[in-house]
Amino acid sequence: MFSLTPEEWMAIELSLRVAIVATLFALPLGLVVAYLLARKDFWGKALLDGLVHLPLVLPPVVTGYFLLLTFGRRGPVGHFLEQTFGIVFAFRWTGAALACGVMGFPLMVRPIRLAMESIDRKIEDAASTLGADPFWRFVTVTLPLSLPGIIAGTLLCFAKALGEFGATITFVSNIPGETQTISAAIYTLTQVPSGDAAALRLVIIATIISLIALMLSEFLARRATARFHGL
Amino acid sequence: MLTVDIDKTLGTFRLTAQFEAADRVTALFGQSGAGKTSLINMVGGLVAPDRGRIVLDGEVLFDAARRINVPVHRRRIGYVFQEGRLFPHLDVRRNLDYGRWMRGLAHDAQAHTHILAMLDIGDLMDRRPAQLSGGERQRVAIGRALLMQPRMLLLDEPLASLDAARKAEILPYLERLRDDAGMPMLYVSHDRAEVARIAQTILHIADGRIMPRPTADALFAVDA
Amino acid sequence: MSALYRAASIGLCTALLLAFGVPAQAQNQTITVFAAASMKDALDAADKAYMQDHKDKVVVSYTASSALAKQIEQGAPADLFISADVQWMDYVAKAKLIDPGRRVNLLGNTLVMIAPDDSKLSNIKIDSSLDLAKLTSGGRIAVADTKAVPAGLYTKAAFEKLGLWSKAEPQLAQAENVRAALALVARAEAPIGVVYSTDAKAEPKVKIVGTFPANSHPAIIYPVAVTAKAKPATGAYYDFLRSDKAKAIFTQYGFAVLNSGS
Numbered sequence: 001m002f003s004l005t006p007e008e009w010m011a012i013e014l015s016l017r018v019a020i021v022a023t024l025f026a027l028p029l030g031l032v033v034a035y036l037l038a039r040k041d042f043w044g045k046a047l048l049d050g051l052v053h054l055p056l057v058l059p060p061v062v063t064g065y066f067l068l069l070t071f072g073r074r075g076p077v078g079h080f081l082e083q084t085f086g087i088v089f090a091f092r093w094t095g096a097a098l099a100c101g102v103m104g105f106p107l108m109v110r111p112i113r114l115a116m117e118s119i120d121r122k123i124e125d126a127a128s129t130l131g132a133d134p135f136w137r138f139v140t141v142t143l144p145l146s147l148p149g150i151i152a153g154t155l156l157c158f159a160k161a162l163g164e165f166g167a168t169i170t171f172v173s174n175i176p177g178e179t180q181t182i183s184a185a186i187y188t189l190t191q192v193p194s195g196d197a198a199a200l201r202l203v204i205i206a207t208i209i210s211l212i213a214l215m216l217s218e219f220l221a222r223r224a225t226a227r228f229h230g231l
Numbered sequence: 232m233l234t235v236d237i238d239k240t241l242g243t244f245r246l247t248a249q250f251e252a253a254d255r256v257t258a259l260f261g262q263s264g265a266g267k268t269s270l271i272n273m274v275g276g277l278v279a280p281d282r283g284r285i286v287l288d289g290e291v292l293f294d295a296a297r298r299i300n301v302p303v304h305r306r307r308i309g310y311v312f313q314e315g316r317l318f319p320h321l322d323v324r325r326n327l328d329y330g331r332w333m334r335g336l337a338h339d340a341q342a343h344t345h346i347l348a349m350l351d352i353g354d355l356m357d358r359r360p361a362q363l364s365g366g367e368r369q370r371v372a373i374g375r376a377l378l379m380q381p382r383m384l385l386l387d388e389p390l391a392s393l394d395a396a397r398k399a400e401i402l403p404y405l406e407r408l409r410d411d412a413g414m415p416m417l418y419v420s421h422d423r424a425e426v427a428r429i430a431q432t433i434l435h436i437a438d439g440r441i442m443p444r445p446t447a448d449a450l451f452a453v454d455a
Numbered sequence: 456m457s458a459l460y461r462a463a464s465i466g467l468c469t470a471l472l473l474a475f476g477v478p479a480q481a482q483n484q485t486i487t488v489f490a491a492a493s494m495k496d497a498l499d500a501a502d503k504a505y506m507q508d509h510k511d512k513v514v515v516s517y518t519a520s521s522a523l524a525k526q527i528e529q530g531a532p533a534d535l536f537i538s539a540d541v542q543w544m545d546y547v548a549k550a551k552l553i554d555p556g557r558r559v560n561l562l563g564n565t566l567v568m569i570a571p572d573d574s575k576l577s578n579i580k581i582d583s584s585l586d587l588a589k590l591t592s593g594g595r596i597a598v599a600d601t602k603a604v605p606a607g608l609y610t611k612a613a614f615e616k617l618g619l620w621s622k623a624e625p626q627l628a629q630a631e632n633v634r635a636a637l638a639l640v641a642r643a644e645a646p647i648g649v650v651y652s653t654d655a656k657a658e659p660k661v662k663i664v665g666t667f668p669a670n671s672h673p674a675i676i677y678p679v680a681v682t683a684k685a686k687p688a689t690g691a692y693y694d695f696l697r698s699d700k701a702k703a704i705f706t707q708y709g710f711a712v713l714n715s716g717s
Binding site: 131132137 | 308312316317318320375379
């Protein structure tokens with residue numbers, strides 16, 4: 001019951017790879033977008049806010065289909081990327097990472113934005129008076145003080161990316177070793193006679209990984225806050 | 232020498248100020264809401280006036296007509312805030328070093344030791360701001376502003392959030408600062424006694440305007 | 456570094472190593488096969504035999520032939536396609552996505568009606584006099600999607616030919632592919648279902664209760680083709696599928712083996 005088949009290992013490794021890559025790429029963009037939404041006022045701000053949160057409320061299949069239309073080989077962006085850089089997303093693990101990154105992005109931005117909004121601007125003003133230009137102020141004051149939110153956002157995005165299914169299977173389908181993540185593997189196993197044992201194994205593993213990620217996120221965030229002793 | 236000539240409208244409140252500050256300590260004295268903090272923020276660059284000029288030692292910091300507005304981080308004006316505003320995620324040592332590091336200045340060991348001694352903060356280096364008392368926080372805040380080697384110091388009610396005992400404790404440090412720092416200070420306060428003790432020049436602000444300079448005696452006749 | 460940060464770092468490194476450290480087994484070629492869902496058990500067995508004698512790896516993506524055809528059309532990296540009907544193979548052939556010189560009708564199948572293995576039903580004669588309502592007693596008939604999935608299309612054609620479609624249609628529970636329909640019956644969520652005989656054979660929790668007359672639907676033909684952009688190693692695999700060894704395996708699982716070309 002408790003030993004994993006090669007196919008199951010493949011699904012786990014792939015899921016981890018996809019989730020890690022998705023989170024790593026979402027992070028810098030997430031920081032920038034969170035900062036813009038938290039600090040700046042500009043034309044189209046509400047639109048940006050809406051777009052960022054769209055994957056949260058749209059049916060995942062819709063998001064996946066939209067990705068297919070845009071980043072598929074015949075889509076405007078996908079075609080360009082393939083011709084110019086040789087980068088292909090559709091039906092590749094890179095596409096799975098893209099789908100998971102898109103779906104996890106709103107979960108990353110929200111906590112970071114909230115953390116940045118709760119930073120006392122006056123502290124940032126103090127940094128300015130001490131000679132910090134906007135960039136260094138961001139790096140030395142805003143980022144460290146938003147750390148609890150950044151940690152929470154990163155791990156939430158990771159957990160979501162690990163469990164993503166609808167958008168992924170629509171965009172990159174279900175190819176073992178390439179795009180068959182844990183969720184897709186479980187889905188396939190539910191259609192195989194006597195696949196229940198294997199499905200259950202994967203369900204347990206996926207649950208454990210996600211739980212660890214969530215608990216770690218909570219703990220690290222709280223620890224980071226405690227270091228400020230009552231910020 | 233600081234020259235200020237500005238107008239600013241904040242909602243329904245209109246602030247107009249015209250003055251020169253050449254003395255060691257120039258106090259901006261008045262009730263809360265009179266416009267003192269707004270004024271000092273404009274000198275520091277945190278707020279831009281609607282109209283006018285601010286010149287410090289010959290350098291134009293702000294000129295509405297010529298669209299000059301030197302950003303805060305380039306003004307080299309130290310600022311001591313009422314609540315200190317120390318960086319909570321850095322220990323005292325790093326707080327003190329912040330300005331020097333940001334400005335890329337060489338470490339002046341002598342000045343460093345001197346300022347630490349003057350403010351009596353040498354023992355606090357490894358503590359975090361949350362672990363400091365109110366008085367200690369303010370002394371560190373002063374040290375932090377000084378250690379960035381500013382050409383002028385702004386102090387916005389630096390003792391207001393302290394109780395009487397703390398105030399009495401810190402006032403001597405401020406006097407020491409005045410006599411020792413070698414740079415002009417703009418000192419905001421609503422406390423007559425404080426101002427009388429520290430300042431050489433007192434500007435009385437009320438309702439967004441600078442009243443004709445009172446003498447020291449007239450000062451005590453004013454209801455603050 | 457505190458103990459926890461150390462632990463977290465180790466955990467992260469392990470995860471990274473697991474994710475990236477295992478080299479993509481790309482020294483040998485990986486042949487990617489897109490196959491109709493009903494091929495699952497038989498093809499897995501055949502692939503196992505193939506991989507014993509060859510160093511290439513075969514991975515298969517199983518789902519409805521209609522979905523697979525659309526994925527291939529959108530650029531999915533399939534080296535070989537096995538469809539459960541000719542229509543979907545023609546679809547990708549028309550889009551010039553397969554090698555016309557390497558396409559052949561490989562297998563045949565039969566359409567059967569199934570019930571959960573503990574059902575009281577048995578020996579049902581499937582003709583135009585069949586009383587479906589009585590059969591299902593209010594439950595649903597599990598079938599593959601009748602709009603596009605081959606198994607569903609054959610089912611619909613059969614019901615129509617027998618004049619039962621208008622009664623059947625409102626009672627259908629349409630699943631994404633024939634194996635999903637099979638699972639519905641295996642779990643006793645549906646009292647009867649329509650799948651291929653090979654599916655029924657593969658699932659111990661269902662039993663065949665009737666066979667559709669062969670003339671009630673178009674012949675069930677499984678074409679196989681090498682795709683236009685297939686890796687070189689696919690040729691050997693294609694040959695293997697048509698070999699006697701593979702045919703024996705397919706027969707064992709209940710498929711009929713055809714010999715004709717397309």
